[in-house]
Amino acid sequence: MALKYTYCDKNLFKEPELYHYADCENADFLPSWRNSRENKLKSIRNIERENSSSHSKSSNLNRKELGQKQKSLILILTNLNNDQDNSKDSNIILRELLKKYEVFRRLYSYYSETINRLPNSELASLDEYLLFAKVLASYAEKNKNLQYLSTLLKLVDALCSLDLKVFDESQLNSLKKIISLENRLILQWENV
Numbered sequence: 001m002a003l004k005y006t007y008c009d010k011n012l013f014k015e016p017e018l019y020h021y022a023d024c025e026n027a028d029f030l031p032s033w034r035n036s037r038e039n040k041l042k043s044i045r046n047i048e049r050e051n052s053s054s055h056s057k058s059s060n061l062n063r064k065e066l067g068q069k070q071k072s073l074i075l076i077l078t079n080l081n082n083d084q085d086n087s088k089d090s091n092i093i094l095r096e097l098l099k100k101y102e103v104f105r106r107l108y109s110y111y112s113e114t115i116n117r118l119p120n121s122e123l124a125s126l127d128e129y130l131l132f133a134k135v136l137a138s139y140a141e142k143n144k145n146l147q148y149l150s151t152l153l154k155l156v157d158a159l160c161s162l163d164l165k166v167f168d169e170s171q172l173n174s175l176k177k178i179i180s181l182e183n184r185l186i187l188q189w190e191n192v
Helices: 029-053 061-066 071-082 088-104 126-143 146-160 169-190
Strands: none
Touching: 029 146, 029 169, 071 088, 071 126, 088 126, 088 146, 126 146, 126 169, 146 169
């Protein structure tokens, strides 16, 4: 019987997955992961078709589920995304955010200059997580860094664990691009 990819079966923002004893060595792991992502892409395309036939309104459900969008984390991530040279400082900042996500399985909207969460900071928004995924993918590809790729895989698991109804059209499009990029990165690593 084929292995079922179970890392998207629950909302990973509410119930974080620690990936202890993940069955990654099983021969069926990668095909089941790939099948899980392909199914998510099909679901996104179905929603896009439905939305194109009936003009859909933007959903605010994601704000309730993940927190209000704040500028501070968006600014940090935007600066990282715009750093085409992947400077040493940018890599240090990204590694700090990566550690925060790996340890706590969540990010917050406000950080100090030293990337410490500020008191009373709200959880990051869906837009912030999508931008974080985009930045991780970009840095993983440019730096050939497995640590960035590993965190990207976990973050995309969390994004895929959400009900697609929480995404607006723009966010669905971003998720679709991130899943495709994630798949391309995995194919590159498979061929190394």
